[in-house]
Amino acid sequence: MNEKQRIESQQATANPSDKKSEKDYSKYFERVITAPSLKEAKRRGKEDVQYHHDFSIPEEFRGMGEGRKFYIRTYGCQMNEHDTEVMAGIFEALGYEPTDTTEDANVILLNTCAIRENAENKVFGELGHLKALKKENPDLLLGVCGCMSQEESVVNKILKTYHHVDMIFGTHNIHRLPHILNEAYLSKEMVVEVWSKEGDVIENLPKVRRGNIKAWVNIMYGCDKFCTYCIVPFTRGKERSRRPEEIIQEVRHLAAQGYQEVTLLGQNVNAYGKDFEDIKYGLGDLMDELRKIDIPRIRFTTSHPRDFDDHLIEVLAKGGNLMNHIHLPVQSGSTDVLKIMARKYTREQYLELVRKIKAAIPDVTLTTDIIVGYPNETEEQFEETMSLYREVGYETAYTFIYSPREGTPAAKMVDNVPLEVKKERLQRLNNLVNELSAQAMKKYEGQIVEVLVDGESKNNPDVLAGYTTKNKLVNFKGPKTAIGKIVKVKITEAKTWSLNGEMVEELEAAEVK
Numbered sequence: 001m002n003e004k005q006r007i008e009s010q011q012a013t014a015n016p017s018d019k020k021s022e023k024d025y026s027k028y029f030e031r032v033i034t035a036p037s038l039k040e041a042k043r044r045g046k047e048d049v050q051y052h053h054d055f056s057i058p059e060e061f062r063g064m065g066e067g068r069k070f071y072i073r074t075y076g077c078q079m080n081e082h083d084t085e086v087m088a089g090i091f092e093a094l095g096y097e098p099t100d101t102t103e104d105a106n107v108i109l110l111n112t113c114a115i116r117e118n119a120e121n122k123v124f125g126e127l128g129h130l131k132a133l134k135k136e137n138p139d140l141l142l143g144v145c146g147c148m149s150q151e152e153s154v155v156n157k158i159l160k161t162y163h164h165v166d167m168i169f170g171t172h173n174i175h176r177l178p179h180i181l182n183e184a185y186l187s188k189e190m191v192v193e194v195w196s197k198e199g200d201v202i203e204n205l206p207k208v209r210r211g212n213i214k215a216w217v218n219i220m221y222g223c224d225k226f227c228t229y230c231i232v233p234f235t236r237g238k239e240r241s242r243r244p245e246e247i248i249q250e251v252r253h254l255a256a257q258g259y260q261e262v263t264l265l266g267q268n269v270n271a272y273g274k275d276f277e278d279i280k281y282g283l284g285d286l287m288d289e290l291r292k293i294d295i296p297r298i299r300f301t302t303s304h305p306r307d308f309d310d311h312l313i314e315v316l317a318k319g320g321n322l323m324n325h326i327h328l329p330v331q332s333g334s335t336d337v338l339k340i341m342a343r344k345y346t347r348e349q350y351l352e353l354v355r356k357i358k359a360a361i362p363d364v365t366l367t368t369d370i371i372v373g374y375p376n377e378t379e380e381q382f383e384e385t386m387s388l389y390r391e392v393g394y395e396t397a398y399t400f401i402y403s404p405r406e407g408t409p410a411a412k413m414v415d416n417v418p419l420e421v422k423k424e425r426l427q428r429l430n431n432l433v434n435e436l437s438a439q440a441m442k443k444y445e446g447q448i449v450e451v452l453v454d455g456e457s458k459n460n461p462d463v464l465a466g467y468t469t470k471n472k473l474v475n476f477k478g479p480k481t482a483i484g485k486i487v488k489v490k491i492t493e494a495k496t497w498s499l500n501g502e503m504v505e506e507l508e509a510a511e512v513k
């Protein structure tokens with residue numbers, strides 16, 4: 001029986017006497033090609049966001065995955081990682097089993113990232129590799145989803161060059177996965193379903209989380225900041241906040257299940273609540289509620305300096321389960337460059353915010369993101385980034401060379417900075433990052449830190465690994481029973497990116513399920 005017959009027979013068994021399911025097919029087929037449009041994606045509509053709680057696997061698709069395995073490779077940020085957990089949840093609800101190898105898989109999805117050109121190149125490289133596997137196993141379904149799918153140029157390139165891809169679907173179409181899979185099994189053509197404009201918020205999607213110690217919780221979707229270099233507002237749609245009660249309930253539920261840490265997710269979590277029409281409620285209010293929940297650690301990412309308000313600082317200063325690490329992307333230390341980037345703050349305003357945060361939370365650790373080689377960035381402007389870096393005293397940073405993204409305003413700017421100069425600036429900045437990072441790591445030597453133990457170290461199963469409140473990786477010898485708990489570790493040696501130590505005692509007796 002080929003794939004098409006198999007699906008048809010499955011649907012026939014699901015609905016033996018019901019001709020309706022056949023009618024439904026034609027409805028699904030109408031959508032087979034829904035290609036993205038960046039122009040559409042840029043629009044910000046006034047219409048209210050609708051919240052849905054009615055996701056379910058349609059009757060006729062149940063059992064679709066029986067005897068089949070799925071594999072998802074994830075690129076990009078935590079938002080994508082979390083989307084992968086949702087897609088895994090949908091696959092399992094359809095009866096599929098997970099697998100760790102592409103060779104074993106009946107469906108392979110690449111959950112992609114569009115943030116920089118090299119992120120995209122990795123995906124095209126992987127698509128090339130997977131061609132051989134697809135030849136060996138023509139029944140294998142290969143799909144591309146995530147942020148790259150939202151770009152016209154990517155979809156066109158795949159349609160033109162990567163004929164072995166069976167389906168492309170966008171970040172707003174995740175809940176449509178059962179339908180898309182069904183279409184892909186039945187159709188000879190590549191199935192493309194990418195909605196350009198954000199849809200609603202769907203609350204009850206299934207999830208298979210990466211473990212039972214740490215969990216991600218979306219607090220908002222999308223971004224309206226439109227920094228001039230950035231593709232995210234196009235790939236993720238407008239800002240939509242989840243209702244506080246939904247988030248609080250989710251975190252409570254995770255706490256009850258024994259999770260030790262949640263990370264609240266959003267592209268710009270500080271804009272949380274700005275889209276509510278009926279209540280005045282921001283990230284500070286949300287954190288103030290969440291800190292009362294009996295869960296040891298709460299983090300959030302990513303912060304935008306512009307919306308970081310005093311109330312939030314006040315709440316974070318209460319400490320407790322709110323972690324003393326803030327990732328606060330600055331992008332550049334030059335007010336002129338920040339202006340062209342449309343970051344909407346100056347160097348001075350950023351430094352003032354840092355001053356306020358440090359005054360309220362004296363043991364805070366700050367980390368950041370920086371872009372070097374923005375179009376026409378001068379040597380002086382770059383030096384301002386270097387001096388700001390020292391002045392703030394970040395523990396570490398993610399640093400990037402500017403990468404033009406089609407459709408963004410910066411991509412149209414004439415750029416007089418040669419690539420060699422950009423690379424040299426990145427090198428200089430990285431040297432500074434490493435220098436300050438080494439200094440910061442050295443300070444931990446001799447200190448006793450609290451470590452949430454994730455599991456065995458990747459390189460040595462005799463060693464345990466976990467993270468401090470400030471998100472520093474610690475490797476240490478300890479009993480396996482410490483996994484999933486928070487323990488005290490004395491740091492014996494600082495390495496460049498991690499710390500070595502010895503366990504002193506267990507801090508929390510809380511058993512993880």
Ligand code: SAH
Binds near residue numbers: 267
């Ligand atoms: N929403 C987050 C950023 C998400 S993207 C924020 O505003 O902080 C993560 C980082 O990628 C950004 O902070 C920025 O430093 C970098 N980045 C984004 N677009 C880029 C581009 N076109 N070229 C190079 N780096 C980029």
Ligand code: SF4
Binds near residue numbers: 233
């Ligand atoms: Fe991109 Fe700026 Fe939005 Fe961050 S805040 S996702 S950098 S547009």
Ligand code: F3S
Binds near residue numbers: 114231
């Ligand atoms: Fe990449 Fe999309 Fe995240 S572009 S960084 S995966 S929001």
